[in-house]
Amino acid sequence: MIKGEDIKRLIPQREPFIMVDEFEECDDNSAGTTLKVCPDNYFILPDGTMAETGLIEHLAQSCSALSGYKALMEASSSGKHQEEAPLPPVGLIGEVKQFDCHRRPRLGEKLKSNVTFGFSFGNVTLATGQTFVDDELIADIQLKIFMQ
Numbered sequence: 001m002i003k004g005e006d007i008k009r010l011i012p013q014r015e016p017f018i019m020v021d022e023f024e025e026c027d028d029n030s031a032g033t034t035l036k037v038c039p040d041n042y043f044i045l046p047d048g049t050m051a052e053t054g055l056i057e058h059l060a061q062s063c064s065a066l067s068g069y070k071a072l073m074e075a076s077s078s079g080k081h082q083e084e085a086p087l088p089p090v091g092l093i094g095e096v097k098q099f100d101c102h103r104r105p106r107l108g109e110k111l112k113s114n115v116t117f118g119f120s121f122g123n124v125t126l127a128t129g130q131t132f133v134d135d136e137l138i139a140d141i142q143l144k145i146f147m148q
Helices: 004-009 053-076
Strands: 021-024 030-036 092-099 112-119 126-135 136-147
Touching: 004 092, 021 053, 030 053, 053 092, 053 126, 053 136, 092 126
Parallel strands: none
Antiparallel strands: 021 030, 030 112, 092 136, 112 126, 126 136
């Protein structure tokens, strides 16, 4: 598990815009992440819920964390020391193909998300993601990401 300051090794975002607290399980093309919905989150609305755009950003940063983790593992398998490891790849949302928000998360809830990379061509990757609170699916997405 990667958390705290170490998340910054996986994603290019910085405070106050970090939307991943923990990077959990991982295989070649999928990973799990978490985020606790806190009052200082940039996307909190006056009613104490997170805006839909916050869910999209959380899922996009989860994809970015998977890319960063893969780059870090590739660097370490090639014998590079951590200080020589590349900066996290920068991913841009190219298209949100589908996004369903079943409900907005509330303050204090812990989001658990799963992201999976599908087909890649050049620097474009198709990705899917789902976000849960406990066992309740609250959002799912299909998107294209451009990696730089």
